[in-house]
Amino acid sequence: MDIKKIHYISGILLFSFIALHLSNHLYSIYGAEAHIQLMKTLRRLYRNTLVESILLLAVIFQIYSGVKLVLLRKKSAGAFFEKLHIWSGLYIAFFLVIHVSAVLVGRTVLKLDTNFYFGAAGINSFPVNLFFVPYYALAILSFFAHIASIHAQKMKMQVFNLAPVQQSYFILGIGLSITILIFYGLTQQFNGLAIPKEYEILTGKLSAN
Numbered sequence: 001m002d003i004k005k006i007h008y009i010s011g012i013l014l015f016s017f018i019a020l021h022l023s024n025h026l027y028s029i030y031g032a033e034a035h036i037q038l039m040k041t042l043r044r045l046y047r048n049t050l051v052e053s054i055l056l057l058a059v060i061f062q063i064y065s066g067v068k069l070v071l072l073r074k075k076s077a078g079a080f081f082e083k084l085h086i087w088s089g090l091y092i093a094f095f096l097v098i099h100v101s102a103v104l105v106g107r108t109v110l111k112l113d114t115n116f117y118f119g120a121a122g123i124n125s126f127p128v129n130l131f132f133v134p135y136y137a138l139a140i141l142s143f144f145a146h147i148a149s150i151h152a153q154k155m156k157m158q159v160f161n162l163a164p165v166q167q168s169y170f171i172l173g174i175g176l177s178i179t180i181l182i183f184y185g186l187t188q189q190f191n192g193l194a195i196p197k198e199y200e201i202l203t204g205k206l207s208a209n
Contacts, residue, residue: 007065013058017046018143026178028116028185035116035185059100063093081168085149088142095139110201117199120186124195125203137179144175 020042028035046052066089073086106112122132148171155164162170195203 003065003068006061007069010058010061010065013054014062015147017055020046022140022143022178022182025119025182026185028120029181029188030185032116032120039115056100059096063096066090066093081149081152081165084145085153088145088149091138091142092146095135095142098135099139106202112198112202116186117196118202121195121199121202123183123186128203133183137183140179140182141175144171144178148172148175 024035024039024042027038046055070086070090073082103114103118106114106118112118119136122128123136148168151171152165152168155167157164159167
């Protein structure tokens with residue numbers, strides 16, 4: 001199969017899951033428990049052997065095909081959104097390798113429920129939040145940047161009197177707004193709400209033993 005088709009198919013699968021995942025995180029503005037309850041509902045769709053296996057294969061194919069395409073296109077990228085397409089894709093690949101590995105280790109080795117607290121623990125604890133805040137923020141922004149860059153290169157018609165490039169900047173604006181709201185949701189809860197003790201291992205406050 002053509003490398004572009006592999007990238008396209010795996011990309012569609014991952015886009016569907018990431019859209020659900022970010023919607024779940026966005027729901028945290030209503031509180032930690034609301035976030036966890038929605039996650040439990042969504043897990044009925046994706047937390048089973050078949051779907052998880054498909055998603056893991058999609059991650060592998062997406063990273064492999066993405067790197068291959070970058071090597072083919074990096075010298076020809078000239079416009080802003082062409083370069084953004086490459087750099088956002090590379091960061092997404094970097095993030096997927098670390099994040100998927102961390103979730104699998106969290107579930108199988110640390111025996112943690114990788115829910116609201118799994119991500120929020122690092123974001124709300126100093127000094128590890130110096131890494132986790134930009135790490136997560138860049139991941140969300142890169143997701144929208146990748147969509148925006150593809151839109152700029154593929155879209156041909158105006159929408160609401162906006163040219164394709166203007167539409168792509170609008171997508172970036174939406175991405176930035178959603179990033180801010182997600183971080184608001186993941187941080188507002190810790191004004192008086194303690195991180196469950198089992199999650200302190202993620203911040204270095206609790207020994208793995």
